[in-house]
Amino acid sequence: xxxxxxxxxxxxxxxxxxxxxxxxxxxxxxxxxxxxxxxxxxxxxxxxxxxxxxxxxxxxxxxxxxxxxxxxxxxxxxxxxxxxxxxxxxxxxxxxxxxxxxxxxxxxxxxxxxxxxxxxxxxxxxxxxxxxxxxxxxxxxxxxxxxxxxxxxxxxxxxxxxxxxxxxxxxxxxxxx
Numbered sequence: 001x002x003x004x005x006x007x008x009x010x011x012x013x014x015x016x017x018x019x020x021x022x023x024x025x026x027x028x029x030x031x032x033x034x035x036x037x038x039x040x041x042x043x044x045x046x047x048x049x050x051x052x053x054x055x056x057x058x059x060x061x062x063x064x065x066x067x068x069x070x071x072x073x074x075x076x077x078x079x080x081x082x083x084x085x086x087x088x089x090x091x092x093x094x095x096x097x098x099x100x101x102x103x104x105x106x107x108x109x110x111x112x113x114x115x116x117x118x119x120x121x122x123x124x125x126x127x128x129x130x131x132x133x134x135x136x137x138x139x140x141x142x143x144x145x146x147x148x149x150x151x152x153x154x155x156x157x158x159x160x161x162x163x164x165x166x167x168x169x170x171x172x173x174x175x176x177x
Contacts, residue, residue: 030054109161110154112172121165125153 030050037046083093089100113121128146131137137145162169169175 106158106174107172108154109156109158112158112168113156113161113165116165116168116171118165118168121161121168124164125156125161128153 033053034046034050037049040046041049083097085092085097089097089102092098107115110125113125116122128149129142131139131142134142134145158169158174162174
């Protein structure tokens with residue numbers, strides 16, 4: 001009974017459950033083979049035969065792992081820093097980075113949205129709540145809600161805009177969003 005209380009008090013984290021899985025497999029697999037040999041040849045000889053079989057299996061498995069190891073792997077794959085650029089991409093050491101437009105020179109998603117006239121995009125990102133839509137809100141709460149919605153609209157990313165109105169970002173030449 002004391003063993004059960006001890007087991008009940010243990011946290012079943014991966015280490016303990018892993019140990020129990022290996023122990024259970026050892027007892028079930030090797031124990032069943034040992035039990036069959038015991039019934040035919042006696043306890044002492046069965047134990048010696050089971051131990052010899054286990055050592056033979058471990059030698060075969062060890063030699064297979066030794067021969068068919070992972071071999072020469074070479075260098076591990078890793079990121080190699082080529083250029084660190086903060087700010088102006090035209091100062092980059094990479095030719096392909098210099099071809100990209102600077103993000104501060106591109107129109108924001110909100111500017112693209114207002115210039116597009118797209119009905120779906122404007123409905124999602126350029127309209128503000130009105131008192132008619134929210135009759136249960138006080139004037140202060142409505143002003144706060146409108147300010148929050150306007151901030152959300154102005155900080156919308158180009159990727160969010162592309163998810164709602166793909167034609168707006170495509171028309172601006174931002175096809176890869």
